[in-house]
Each structure stands twice: as C-alpha cells, then as structure tokens.
Amino acid sequence: MILGIPITGETVAFFLLSLLIISSGVMVMSLTKVMHTALALGGVFLGVAGIFILLGADFVGVVQILIYAGAITILMVFALMLTQKGDDTGYPGPGKRSFFTLLGVAAFCALLLFVIRGTSWPVATTKVDPFPQPSIVMIAQSLFHTYTVPFELVTLILTAALVGAVVIARKEE
Amino acid sequence: MLNWQSSPLTGIGFLGMVIGGVLILGLILGIVTYLIYFERKIIGWMQLRIGPNRVGPFGLMQSIADVLKLLIKEDIVPENADRSLFLLAPIIAFVPSFMVLALIPFTATHVFTSNTQVGLLLYLALSSITILGIVLGGWASNNKYSLLGGMRSAAQMVSYEIPLGMSVIGVVLLTGSLNLNTIVVAQSRHIWYIIPQIVGFIIFMIAGLAELNRTPFDLPEAESELVAGYFTEYSGFRFAFFMLTEYVYVFALCALATTLFLGGWSGPFLPSWIWFAIKTSACIFFIFWVRATMPRIRGDQLMGFAWKVLIPVALANLIVTAGVALL
Numbered sequence: 001m002i003l004g005i006p007i008t009g010e011t012v013a014f015f016l017l018s019l020l021i022i023s024s025g026v027m028v029m030s031l032t033k034v035m036h037t038a039l040a041l042g043g044v045f046l047g048v049a050g051i052f053i054l055l056g057a058d059f060v061g062v063v064q065i066l067i068y069a070g071a072i073t074i075l076m077v078f079a080l081m082l083t084q085k086g087d088d089t090g091y092p093g094p095g096k097r098s099f100f101t102l103l104g105v106a107a108f109c110a111l112l113l114f115v116i117r118g119t120s121w122p123v124a125t126t127k128v129d130p131f132p133q134p135s136i137v138m139i140a141q142s143l144f145h146t147y148t149v150p151f152e153l154v155t156l157i158l159t160a161a162l163v164g165a166v167v168i169a170r171k172e173e
Numbered sequence: 174m175l176n177w178q179s180s181p182l183t184g185i186g187f188l189g190m191v192i193g194g195v196l197i198l199g200l201i202l203g204i205v206t207y208l209i210y211f212e213r214k215i216i217g218w219m220q221l222r223i224g225p226n227r228v229g230p231f232g233l234m235q236s237i238a239d240v241l242k243l244l245i246k247e248d249i250v251p252e253n254a255d256r257s258l259f260l261l262a263p264i265i266a267f268v269p270s271f272m273v274l275a276l277i278p279f280t281a282t283h284v285f286t287s288n289t290q291v292g293l294l295l296y297l298a299l300s301s302i303t304i305l306g307i308v309l310g311g312w313a314s315n316n317k318y319s320l321l322g323g324m325r326s327a328a329q330m331v332s333y334e335i336p337l338g339m340s341v342i343g344v345v346l347l348t349g350s351l352n353l354n355t356i357v358v359a360q361s362r363h364i365w366y367i368i369p370q371i372v373g374f375i376i377f378m379i380a381g382l383a384e385l386n387r388t389p390f391d392l393p394e395a396e397s398e399l400v401a402g403y404f405t406e407y408s409g410f411r412f413a414f415f416m417l418t419e420y421v422y423v424f425a426l427c428a429l430a431t432t433l434f435l436g437g438w439s440g441p442f443l444p445s446w447i448w449f450a451i452k453t454s455a456c457i458f459f460i461f462w463v464r465a466t467m468p469r470i471r472g473d474q475l476m477g478f479a480w481k482v483l484i485p486v487a488l489a490n491l492i493v494t495a496g497v498a499l500l
Contacts, residue, residue: 077327078308
C-alpha cells in the first residue's frame with residue numbers, strides 16, 4: 001500500500017502506461033521536428049491501447065493499435081516523407097509567457113484535484129461482473145443484432161465520404 | 174508457475190513470464206541463425222551450387238560467424254542522418270516481431286502462449302507497427318535509396334495487409350473465435366482448415382510473402398536497383414536487427430499459417446511440438462523455394478495484383494464461406 005493504493009500488477013501497469021502516455025504527450029508538444037512529433041503521437045496511441053486492455057476492453061485496445069498506432073501514424077509519416085525537409089530549429093521558445101502558463105496549469109490542476117477528492121464516488125455494494133460474456137461477443141451482438149440499421153447507415157455514410165474524397169482528390173489533376 | 178494464463182498476476186507468475194520470454198528469445202535466435210543457413214543451402218542446391226561449406230562441418234557455423242562479424246563491426250551513423258530516429262528505428266521494427274510470438278500456440282500444453290480472445294487480431298495489429306520502424310529507418314538515413322525503399326515498403330505492406338486480413342476471416346467464421354488456441358482445438362476435432370479454406374490459404378501465403386518483403390515482392394529492398402532499400406545506410410548490429418526482424422517474421426508468419434490452416438500442433442503419434450515444427454518447416458521451405466524460382470515483379474503489377482485480384486477473390490471466398498457457415 002502506497003498512498004492508499006494497493007500495489008498489484010494492475011496498478012503497476014496502470015502507472016507505467018500513464019507514464020508512457022504523459023511523457024509521449026509532452027514530447028508531442030516539445031519536440032521541434034515534425035517526424036519526431038508523429039512518432040511520439042504513436043507512443044500516446046500505444047499507451048491508450050494499453051489502458052483499454054487494462055480496463056477489460058481488449059477488442060477496443062487491439063483495434064486502437066491496429067488503426068491508430070499502426071495505420072494513422074504510418075499515414076502521417078508517409079505524408080511527412082513527401083514534404084520538404086525544412087529547417088525547423090529556429091523556434092524561439094515561449095519566453096516570458098511560460099511563468100504565467102505554469103501558474104494557470106498549476107491552478108487548474110489544484111482545482112481538478114480538489115473536485116475529484118471532494119466528490120463522493122459511488123462504491124459497488126455487490127460484486128457485478130462487468131463482462132458476463134467475452135467483450136468481443138457482446139460487441140458483435142450489439143452491432144449486428146440490436147443496432148443493425150444504424151450500423152449499416154454509418155457504413156453507407158463512410159463509403160460516401162470515401163468516394164467523395166477520391167472525387168475531390170482527382171479534380172486537382 | 175506455469176498457469177499464469179488463467180490466474181491473477183503474482184510474483185511467481187511474473188517470474189514465469191520473464192523466464193518464458195528469455196527462453197523464447199534464445200529459441201528464436203537459434204531458429205533464425207539456422208533459417209539463414211538453410212536458406213543459403215537450399216537456394217545453393219536449387220542453383221546447382223554447394224552453398225556455405227567452409228565454417229564448421231557442412232558449414233553449420235557459417236551463420237554464427239556472420240552474426241559475430243556483424244556484432245563486432247563499427248556502428249556507423251551517417252553525418253546528415255536524423256540521429257535519434259536512425260538509432261531508434263531498428264528497435265521499433267524488431268520489438269513487435271518478437272511480441273507476436275507470444276500469441277503462437279507452439280505446443281498442446283500452451284506453455285508461454287497467451288490465451289487472449291483477440292489473438293489473431295493482435296498479431297495483425299502488432300505486425301503493422303513494424304512498418305513504422307522500416308519507414309522511419311528509411312527516412313532517417315537521409316539517403317534517396319533508403320527513402321524510396323521505405324516508401325515502397327509502406328505502400329506495399331499497407332495494401333497487402335487488407336487481403337491478408339480478409340483471407341483469415343474465413344477461418345474465424347468457421348471457428349467462431351479469434352483465439353488462436355481455440356482455432357487449433359477446433360481443427361484437431363474436425364478437419365484442417367486448409368481443405369475448406371484452400372482459397373484463403375493461397376491468398377494468405379501470397380499476401381504473407383508480400384508482407385515479409387520477400388521475393389517475388391522484394392521491391393522495398395531490391396538489391397539490384399535500390400542497393401538494399403531502407404537499410405542501405407545501416408551497419409553492424411543495427412543492420413543485424415533489421416535482418417533479425419525479417420527472419421523472425423518469416424518464422425512467425427509460417428507459424429501463423431500452421432496455426433490457422435494446417436491444424437497447428439495437432440497430429441497423431443508424435444508429440445505436439447514436433448508436429449508444429451514439421452508443419453512450420455514445410456511452410457518455411459515453400460518460402461525459400463519461391464525465392465529461388467520466381468523473378469521480382471514490377472511496382473505497377475504489385476499494386477494491381479493486390480487490388481484487382483487478391484481483394485476481390487478474398488471477398489468472394491469470404492461470402493461463400495459465410496453462406497456455407499450459415500447453412
């Protein structure tokens with residue numbers, strides 16, 4: 001027990017993943033080369049996927065890796081490779097503003113902490129299994145049984161958006 | 174200690190995981206070393222040459238000597254390269270290739286195998302991160318051959334991931350699970366999925382060859398036009414990391430093909446891990462055989478083949494499978 005938090009595998013994993021997300025997030029903002037920023041964003045996506053898996057939503061976590069950490073990051077890197085390698089080291093830095101920014105952030109953090117500590121969170125009285133079936137089965141049930149029509153409509157809209165993007169891209173030739 | 178798949182994490186369970194990881198790493202290094210030896214031998218025999226035969230009996234120590242040479246070579250970073258990305262890229266490429274091995278059921282007892290319900294999807298997701306390492310390595314080298322190799326590799330691997338993913342959905346439909354352990358058990362009860370899913374298996378092997386950047390789809394590292402593509406500028410152990418990634422994926426993809434289509438570890442008489450080794454070796458031999466016999470295809474043929482042939486056939490296979498599964 002440290003600060004009232006029991007030390008189990010889950011809490012250790014949670015803190016490691018949080019560290020990964022926060023440090024990658026800071027790197028996204030502080031790194032000056034665009035390519036490095038894109039890679040750091042990949043780190044954020046991976047950490048978020050880890051949090052999903054930790055919460056029991058392993059399908060969502062894996063899809064997060066597949067779509068965001070895999071496809072989206074590669075798409076960004078691919079687009080950046082086609083651009084000119086600019087000299088982007090001339091950024092002057094935040095200067096005087098940084099002190100007031102620090103004050104603002106500290107005040108916001110204190111407010112958040114105050115509100116979180118002040119709220120009385122509901123505590124489960126009976127032990128309820130949040131996932132009576134494997135989560136992937138439950139996702140499939142709701143997508144293809146309960147919400148079939150909205151799901152089909154969404155696919156239709158996405159297809160229309162895809163065709164529209166192709167049409168817009170072709171016009172420039 | 175060995176039942177950490179199903180019980181909550183304890184200190185002993187964690188120790189078991191670490192030991193498992195180290196064992197698999199040692200195993201995979203040995204496998205990769207001899208994969209390279211057998212590739213050179215087999216291609217040598219197919220081309221009426223002898224192949225490596227100088228270091229040790231039958232040249233068995235040749236790969237070990239090559240690896241030692243790479244490890245003691247100087248680690249050169251080009252002056253105009255993006256230093257931090259250049260150093261990081263081989264690691265980004267290698268780590269997912271090792272992680273996917275945790276999902277493969279090597280034996281019937283599942284020692285060191287993750288029992289996750291989304292195993293197959295996790296394999297595809299992790300292997301897509303390797304592309305990032307390859308592309309970043311090509312970009313960070315600041316060399317036009319490397320950049321071209323990296324871009325070709327990104328385009329090729331992203332397009333062939335779609336038929337690869339579609340070809341395995343047939344297996345998932347027949348089993349009703351993404352868990353690789355369940356898929357093997359289902360096959361050992363009924364029939365190997367290569368028989369009902371022969372189309373899926375052929376598409377899987379073709380798209381897998383393209384994912385591995387191997388002949389006839391080795392455009393990203395075409396020695397004769399791109400001087401080895403994305404790792405032109407790499408030397409020493411970082412070059413070894415890229416080669417290691419490639420061969421670990423050869424093994425992992427053949428292991429996945431075995432698991433999905435050839436019944437995994439199931440088979441009569443012999444112990445389960447021997448059956449797994451036999452089937453995986455057959456798949457790996459097929460890949461070497463293709464390399465010895467097929468010429469490299471052109472870039473436009475490559476993309477046209479993926480989008481105009483593989484994806485429609487995979488879709489048709491999927492629809493027929495779904496119809497049969499429904500009946």
